[in-house]
Amino acid sequence: MLRIEAAEIMIVRLPLKFRFETSFGVQTARTVPLLVLHGDGVQGVSEGTMEVAPMYREETLAGALDLLREVFLPRILGKTFANPEELNDALGAFRGNRMARAMVEMAAWDLWARMLNAPLGTLLGGRKTQVEVGVSLGIQADEAATVDAVRRHVEQGYRRIKLKIKPGWDEAPVRATREAFPDIRLTVDANSAYTLADSVRLRALDQYKMTYIEQPLAWDDLVDHATLQGRLQTPLCLDESIASAADARKALSIGAGGVINLKVARVGGHAEARRVHDVAQAFGAPVWCGGMLEGGVGRAHNIHLSTLPNFTLPGDTSSASRYWETDIINEPLEAVDGLMPVPQGPGIGVTLNRDFIESVAELTEERRP
């Protein structure tokens, strides 16, 4: 039984080690919300991926905090559930806001797995003890800087390089990278920066033998992606557009793409992520685990989800030390030769660095029934 006795909300601001530029803007730090659920002497923890401004999808940090305090936590505090799925059902009537709901659901899974003394990945049905990872590289100043960044990460053993692109910065970095590295697994991510009017320009990318082109069109579109896919050879990979297993089923049935970037928070938590995974598998479409520049808590959740069998392409869950001088957890999460070990031990297998969190926290509060 899953008894929820108390909750803690914390917010920490973490400076990024690099400037991360995408088609929707430049990030130099992350504001990381954490949720801890307490029950029966055990605690489970999750990390939110919504940002202050709704640039990636529509959710915001302020909206998520308000929902946690006023709507979601009052539904679960002081209550007992049979398992994390039943707890999530208590939030099932609420529409959208999947990243906010995922904070509750993911903390419940960690709590549950710790109570059962099992690694989260095993409970989800995963079998791997390490997962293949690549890197997502932000937009660089020019071609030379792009090739330099690619070289550094290829040398570290990352198994796939993803370049962020935008209109006016697409074929040039891809061509330069492909000329320097004819054989690497290469992809691009447009974060919804194009429209169907750019079809010809996107078709020019077909010649570079990329594994997929990620989210070229609108964040809430499926239909135009299907039209675009009909004009391209390179498979499209959907990220922003997939918020549920139903979205995945619709996208794959109309041919809107052939690959899914599966982010556990974007789809509302582990149970829904597993359903997306299963739908994709039934369609013969590979999935891979995306990232949102997570701290150690979100990163550990991602690694555990990635142990499921249809995660057959390298994820974005690269080494924590790439991102942070000091992480919010005590354990290192470091890939070796492009393989990220799955933290063993119960739950997500990592523990909060409470001293560090307290020293940089912008908010800490406790909620009780």
Ligand code: OSB
């Ligand atoms: O589109 O996958 C994306 C980061 C923030 C928001 C959206 C995306 C990303 C990344 C970075 O690509 C992945 C990572 O290194 O965590």
Ligand code: MG
């Ligand atoms: Mg993406």
